[in-house]
Amino acid sequence: MNIDLERIEALLRAMSEHDVRELEIEQGDQRLVLRRGVGAPVPAPLAVAAPAVAPATVLPAAVPVSTTAPATIPPPAPASPASETPGEQYVTSPFVGTFYRAPRPDAPPFVQPGDEVRAGTTLCIVEAMKLMNEIEAEFDCTILEVLVENGKPVEFGQRLFRVRRR
C-alpha cells in the first residue's frame, strides 16, 4: 500500500462523489481509515444513545514513535437546513418537542408531499411546554417528504421535511 496525500485526496473525492461514508484498509502493519460526513442526525429520534463516529484519521498502526501526522478529514456537514442533492434542503426542528402535522387531531395536515408552499406557510406544529409552536416555511419550496410521524417527539435540529427550494 502506498499512502500519499494526493492519492488520499483523490480517494476522498471519489468517496464524496459516490457517497461512501467509510473506507478502511489494513495491510501488514499499515492501516488506512477514511470516514466522511457525519452530518445526518440520528435517524431514530430519542432512541438509544447515538454511537460515536470519530473524525477519520490516517495512521500507521503499530508504530509507536512516528512523525506521521494524522490527516484530519473535513469536519461534519453543516447544520440545518443542509443541502444534500442539489436543490434539496431539509426543514429542521428549532427545538425539542412533539411533532404534529395538523392543528387538531381531526383536521387535515398543514401540508402534503407534492404541495408547493410559499415562505411563511405553516408546515407543522412542534409542541413544547404545553405551547403549540407553528413552524413556517422560510422560503418558497415544494414538499418532497414528511420525515417524522405525527405525534412523535423530535430533537433540536432533527429533520422534519425534505423540500426543494424554488
Place this chain on the structure above:
Amino acid sequence: MNIDLERIEALLRAMSEHDVRELEIEQGDQRLVLRRGVGAPVPAPLAVAAPAVAPATVLPAAVPVSTTAPATIPPPAPASPASETPGEQYVTSPFVGTFYRAPRPDAPPFVQPGDEVRAGTTLCIVEAMKLMNEIEAEFDCTILEVLVENGKPVEFGQRLFRVRRR
C-alpha cells in the same frame, strides 16, 4: 488480495453504480472495508457493552502524547536479518546481553567497517549470565556499520551490524 488505491477508486465507482452498501474483504493479514450511503448500518448501540465487532473509531498511537510515562528502550527492529536497501542486511542479537566488539578490553575489535568477512567469522561477543557468546557471520558479507557501542546492553533482536551480503 492486491490492494492498490487505483483499484479502490474503481471499486468505489462500481459500488456506487451498483448501489452496494458495504464491502468487506479480509485475507490473511489484509482487510478491506467499504461502506456507503446514509442508510448504512451504524455500530451497535453502545449504551450496553457490545462485544460485536464494530466499525469503530481508530485510535492513533502515533501522535504527540502528553504523557508522563517514561521512555522505554526503543523496541527491536523487525525480523533478523531484515533487508532494507537492496543487498543490505542486519546482524541482530540472538539474546539479551552485553555487547563487546573485542575478546578482551585491550584487544583490537573482531571486525571494523569495511572488513570483508566469511561465514563463520566471529563478529562480536554478547555476554549473558557470565557467559561470553561469540556471534558469527551466517554468510559472507562486508561490514558497513557497527550499530551498538562497545559494552552496551542489547535486547533480543536488536540490530548489531549493518552488512552487505556477498
Place this chain on the structure above:
Amino acid sequence: MALFRKVLVANRGEIAVRVIRACRELGIATVAVHSEADAEALHVRLADQAVCIGPPPARDSYLHVPALIAAAEVSGADAIHPGYGFLSENAEFAEICARCGLVFIGPSPENMRQWGDKVSARALAARLGMPLMDGTGVLRDVDEAVERASALGFPVMLKASGGGGGRGMKVVRSAEEMRRLYPQARAEAEAAFKNGDLYCERYVEQPRHIEFQILGDGRGRAWVLGERECSIQRRHQKLVEEAPSVAVTEEMRRDLGATLVRAMRESGYTSAGTVELLMDERGRLAFMEMNTRIQVEHPVTEIVTDVDLVEQQIRIAAGLPVELPEDGFVPMRGHAIECRINAEDPETFVPWPGLITEYVPPGGPGIRVDGGIYGGFRVPGAYDSLLFKLIAYGVDRAQAIRRLDRALAETIVGGIRTNVALHRRIVADPDFRAGRLSTRFLERLGVTGARG
C-alpha cells in the same frame, strides 16, 4: 414512596456521567441532553436515551430552560438532576420543574434563596450559630477605624458595605496605613457604590479553604459527612481537594459538626450541600458561604465515608428514608485526594480543546476515575475544561499521595494538553507532602498562569 422511573440529567461532562451511574445502580432509566457540540459525548453514549436540546452555546442549550423541560416531557422523565454549575442553584428553574410535574433533585427553592444571597446567608449563618470572621459594624470615622482595627489586630481588611465579590476591599497593615487609606477607601466606595459606609474584618494572610459536606432530608433530619480541604486553588478555581483535612482536629470536627447538624435541621435543608469556611493560621474557622448543590469534589467524601452522595440526593428527592447515623455524624476512614485533570496548558492555563487521540486512564489499587471523555472524543471549546477527576484512596494521607503520584505518572492523554504535569509538581512538593497548605500554595509554587 418509590424511586423515579426515569431521570433527565440536565448537564454534561463528568457530572452527567456520574449522575447516570448513580441512576443505573438504582435501576432508574436515564435521559441525557446535549448540545450539537456534545452529540458524541460520553454521557450521551452511556445514557439510555439522549435528546439534542440546542446549539453549542450553553445559553441556548444547557441553560435553556424550555428546551430542558420539553426534553423531559417528550422523553417521559419524572425527575431532573441538575449536576453542578448551569442551572443547579437556580431557584426559578427548580420552581418551573415543580410546576411542570418534574421532581428537581436538589435543595428546595427556599434553600437556594436563603443561602444564595451572600448578605442574607451571612446573617442566617450568624443566627444559626456558625462562626463568622471577627469584624466591626459600620465605622463612624477614621478615629474609630483606627481604634477598632487595633482592637481586632492588624492586618485587617477594610471593606465597603455596598461592595461585594472582592470589590471595594483593601488590606490595612497598621494604624498609619489606616489613616492614609480610610479617606481614600471612603471616596472610592461613594463613587463606586453610592454608599461610603466602611467596616473592618480580620485579614488572613495564608487562609486554608475548608468545607463541610452536609446532607438534609428536608424533614428535620440532617447529617455532616466530615470536611474537605480545598486550599489548592488558582484564582478561586480548585485544583486539588482532599478529605479529611490535616488542619482539622477531631474536636473541631465535633464542635462545628454539632453546630452544622443543628443549623441544617433548623433551616430544613434538603439534599446535599456544602458549608465553605476560611481557616486562619491559628486554626480558627469562619463561615464564607454555603453551596446548595453537589460539588465537583464530592468523591473524596464518598470514599472516606462510604456514602454515595448522588444516590442519597436521589433517594431524598424521592422521599425515601436516609439510612445514616441518628446523631448526624458520619465517620470518616482513610484518606482521599482528588486532582482535577483539565484540558489546558500546564504553564499558561490556556484551555486546550480538541481531539483526544489517545486516552489511557490510570487504574489499579485505590484509584477512582470520574470522567466524561474517551479516546477519539473531540473536547468542545464551548464549555469548561474539566476532562476527568483522578481520586486516590489510601489508609492514610501518605499512601493516598503515593498512589496519586503513581496514577498521575501512568495517565496518558494524547492530542491535547492537560495539567497532569502541574499536578505532578504539586504532589511532589514538600509543603504539599507535609500538609502545609493555603490558598497561596500555587503562588508560592510559582504558578500563576498567563491569563488575567
Place this chain on the structure above:
Amino acid sequence: MALFRKVLVANRGEIAVRVIRACRELGIATVAVHSEADAEALHVRLADQAVCIGPPPARDSYLHVPALIAAAEVSGADAIHPGYGFLSENAEFAEICARCGLVFIGPSPENMRQWGDKVSARALAARLGMPLMDGTGVLRDVDEAVERASALGFPVMLKASGGGGGRGMKVVRSAEEMRRLYPQARAEAEAAFKNGDLYCERYVEQPRHIEFQILGDGRGRAWVLGERECSIQRRHQKLVEEAPSVAVTEEMRRDLGATLVRAMRESGYTSAGTVELLMDERGRLAFMEMNTRIQVEHPVTEIVTDVDLVEQQIRIAAGLPVELPEDGFVPMRGHAIECRINAEDPETFVPWPGLITEYVPPGGPGIRVDGGIYGGFRVPGAYDSLLFKLIAYGVDRAQAIRRLDRALAETIVGGIRTNVALHRRIVADPDFRAGRLSTRFLERLGVTGARG
C-alpha cells in the same frame, strides 16, 4: 534492610502492570520484559525501561530463564517479581535468581516444593491440622471397597493412587455400582499407572471453591486475610471471585484461620499464598491445594482488607517488617467482586485476539480496573485471553453487585469479542444474587462453550 532499587517484572499483561504500580508506589524503578509480540504492550509503556527478551512463543521469552536473568543483569535490577503463571511457582527459577544475586519476590524454593507436589502437600496439610476430605486408605478388594464406601456414604469418588489431575477418577453412587466399577477401575489404573491401588473419597456434587489468603514473613510470623469465593468457574478457569464468601461464617473463618496462621508459622511460609479448599453442601471445608504465588483474584482481598498484597510481597522479600495485627487475623470490611474480562467469544469461549479499536473502561464510585490493555493495542494470540479485571466494591454484597452490573453495562471494548455479555448474565442471575453458588453454576446457567 532497605527496599530494592530496581525490580524486573518477569511477566506480561495486567499482572505486570500491577507489579509496576506497586513498585512505583514504593519508589522502586521497574524493568519490563517483553516478547516481540508485546513490544507495544501497556506494561512496556508504563515501566521505566523495557527489554525485548525473545520471540512470541512463551517458552522462548517469558519462560526462557537465561533471557530473563540476562535482562536483569544488563538493566541492573536487584530483584525479580514473577507475577502469576509462567515461572512464578518454579523452584529452580527461584534458586537460579538467588545464585545470580537477584532477590526472587515470592515464596522460598522450599515453600514451592513442599506445596507444589499434590501428594506431599496433602500429607503436610494433614500434619498441620488442616481439614481433609473424608476418605479411605488403599482398598484391599471389592468387598472392602463396598463396606468402606457405605460407611463414608454414597456417592463416593473412587481414585487411583497413581493417578492425578483428574485422571483415574470415577464417581460411584451405590454398592451395586461399586461392584461393577471397582474391577474396571483397577484394570484401568494398572494399565495407565502400572499401579492398581485404589482408594475412596467422599464425593461432593455441588462444591463451592473457597480459598484463604495467606501472608508469611518467613521469620515465624503469618497472617490470614480472610477468604474468597471463586465457585464460578468454567473448566477450572475462574471467572468471578468475591470476598468475603456468603457461605463462610465468622466462626468458620476464626477456626480455620487459627489453623492456617499456626500452619504457616510452623512451615515458615514466606510471601503471599493461597490455601484452596472445597466446601460441601453442608458447609464442611476440605483442603485441596496451596498456591505459592500472588493470584489473579488478589484485588478483592486487597479491597476488603485495605492491605496491598503486592506491596507486602515486595516488603517481605526486602526483609522489611510487616505491619499487620499481631494475632495474625486481618479483618475484612465491605464486599468486593471481580469479573475477569477475557478476549473471547461469550458463547463458544473461542479466544478472540486482535486490534482493540476502542476501549472505554468503566469508572466512578467503587470501581477498580486492573488492566493490561488500551485502545489501539493489538491483543496477541500467543498468550492467555485476560484483558482486564473489573472489581466492584460495596458496603455490602448487594451494593457491590449493583455497581458491578452498572460498570459492566458501561464497558466498551471495540474490535474484538469479550465475555462482558456473559458476565452481565451471571450478575443478573437470581442464584448469583442470592449467593447460591457452586462450581456447577455455569453449567446450570447453560454455559458450557464449544471447546473441549
